Amino acid sequence: MNDTNSSGGVHTDPAALQELSDLASHERAEVGPDGAVAGYRADRTLRLGVELKRQLKRRRTQLVLGFVVLLPFILVVAFEIGQSNPNARSGGFVDLATASAPNFVVLALFVSGTFLLPMIVALFFGDTVASESSWSSLKYLLAIPVPRHRVLRQKAIVSGLLSAAALVLLPLVSLLVGVIWYGTGDAISPTGDSVTFGQSMVALLLSTVYIVVQLAWVAGLALLLSVSVEAPLGAVGGAVLVAILSQILDQITALEGLRNYLPTHYSFAWIDLISTDIDWSNMASGVLSSLIYSTVFLLLAGRRFARKDITS
Template sequence: MSKTDQAANAALDTGVHTDPAALDELAEAARQERTEIGPDGGVLGYRPRRTLRLGVELRRQVRRRRTQLVLGFVVLLPFILVLSFQIGRSSPNRRSGGFVDLATASAPNFVILALFVAGGFLLPTIVALFFGDTIASEASWSSLKYLLAIPVPRHRVLRQKAIASGLLSLLALVVLPLVSLVVGLLWYGTGDAISPTGDAIPFGKSLVAIAMATGYIVLQLAWVAGLGLLLSVLTDAPLGAVGGTVLVAILSQILDQITTLGTLRDYLPTHYSYAWMDLIASDIDWTNMAAGALSAVAYGTVFSLLAARRFATKDITS
């Protein structure tokens, strides 16, 4: 028994300090002593920044089978494309046609093809998988309430998991062009990047263009990340959050093909998905890329703010 508890019991036994206010003060002092509450009202030794550290969350996510499968498939995709061209017929000297026809002309063209075929469905799905699984997976495992009871502040839970998902998404989006470039160099060698319009970009400048294209794709998929995070907060089913995000991306792409919508298509989040292709030209037009980056950031910011607001007030039952 602590000294404060002994003082309180003595006061009760002897009748000394029978004033209720004095007894309340002794009881409060005893409670603080037992729970080690500091002068600021917090438990002594508790540091919110020490909870759910980013390194711990990243290692936990990397060990998951779905992360390993996603990264493994991203690495494998360039080899699948090379095998497809080896089985089929292609002309490495072709100087015209679409990106598929020009894929074997050089390593830069092969990287462009990999980004082109993956940009419509695969890359948005990867981002949706990482972000849609953030909060919903913890809720489905019934571990979210225990995580918050540690206690980890809600805003920190959402932020740390979003950062981990963002880093894993970035890793996947960067690995694809890097592996494609290595594979392209081995099979097709260095050479100019040839655009469907016939423009030829020197190998050095084409590498810069590919780096900028990758950066644009990462930025353009910010809306997918924000929407996946929002749906992950709204539901306790990871498959529902991931699937809902992918369905919205597919619906946006379908609507973007309806030309009768006119300028309304400019407001679709996927309208500028392939604006990075303007980089493969002698005279670069930055208009579409600027509009695409602004649109993606705006959508991503709104979705993320809604997710943070909803999670801050959500009743956690699982």
């Protein structure tokens, strides 16, 4: 049965009014005195597993990882088409690449270290926040709400995992391909030093760890650019351009000691590991330089994102 209100003959259902009243009371009960919804926990938002699965499903992630796997096979085809001497005991990295599996891994890391590896790290870190802005989804993510520091931290961790996976995948696939095509011989350095296969495995492991740490400065810079611009291409391209510029300046001998402060100056210090007498000084300087640069960039990224006006 419907009732008529005193203001003008609009009929309302008492049962419906009671239902709305009960719903309002329930909603009020779900909100705490601080305004937070009951059961809400910031540390349960944007979980790493969810974000990692989301990034793995993206086409750019699949293409990058696929190309990393494909690159060693491309190099093998290039050597098979061209002329190489697998018994060479001297020469540069290209000349020694087919001497053994360790030498092939060294070549793969060497030829990709100038552009490909920095680009991969810049892609994962530069795209992570800027892509959300370009899709106009960042403001909705923060409205869930996910705290800003958690958004930045979770995305940085996932980007770091994907970057490390790509950087580790390259030498692993290269080693497998090298063993099949070139065998498990000694690793030979351009200086003529010969390192056994077992010792070379340790050297390659340390080399991979060093490359991951050394490229941390690219990660920090790309993340800073990612929270500063709304175009992923600008963030990724900016980080890659800085890396290229640093490499160009490092070739100018007139800069003398100033080159030591460039973030790419010690990029290939890991080559010293393929030697019977290892010099650790350059690698130590490279690690220290990268950690300083990456720390500064990450702190600036956190400060910038915390104060940024999110409009998209």
